[in-house]
Amino acid sequence: MPSFIVSELGCSHCGHLFIDPRLLEALDELQQNIKQPIQILSAYRCPTHNRAVGGAPRSYHIRGQAADIRVHGLSTRALYRAALCVPAFRDGGIGVYLHRNYLHVDVRDCPYRWGVPRHMADHQ
Numbered sequence: 001m002p003s004f005i006v007s008e009l010g011c012s013h014c015g016h017l018f019i020d021p022r023l024l025e026a027l028d029e030l031q032q033n034i035k036q037p038i039q040i041l042s043a044y045r046c047p048t049h050n051r052a053v054g055g056a057p058r059s060y061h062i063r064g065q066a067a068d069i070r071v072h073g074l075s076t077r078a079l080y081r082a083a084l085c086v087p088a089f090r091d092g093g094i095g096v097y098l099h100r101n102y103l104h105v106d107v108r109d110c111p112y113r114w115g116v117p118r119h120m121a122d123h124q
């Protein structure tokens with residue numbers, strides 16, 4: 001079982017929780033690979049909260065398929081490389097927020113990247 005606390009995945013504004021099990025499995029796999037607890041900054045967002053934080057209207061957070069994550073002591077670059085080793089994220093969405101020091105990962109059905117510095121691109 002994942003060691004992150006499932007309540008961390010709920011909407012931070014109303015506590016609602018709606019999570020695609022594939023996201024949980026992928027986060028667990030990532031956590032096992034890096035052998036450190038993943039800090040979940042934001043996972044599920046209800047539409048109201050998503051609007052309030054300026055999220056994209058069709059954000060995967062609303063579908064319970066995305067998480068914004070950070071790992072203490074691990075750079076966002078290193079976390080990005082680790083996420084590429086998890087098939088559900090490699091074949092899904094990964095957004096790099098270098099300046100705000102977190103990674104967005106989601107389990108959409110097609111590979112999609114943003115914010116990846118050119119020298120870090122995974123040439124897919």
Ligand SMILES: [Zn+2]
Nearest residue numbers: 011013014046
């Ligand atoms: Zn909410």
Ligand SMILES: [Zn+2]
Nearest residue numbers: 066067068104
């Ligand atoms: Zn996100």
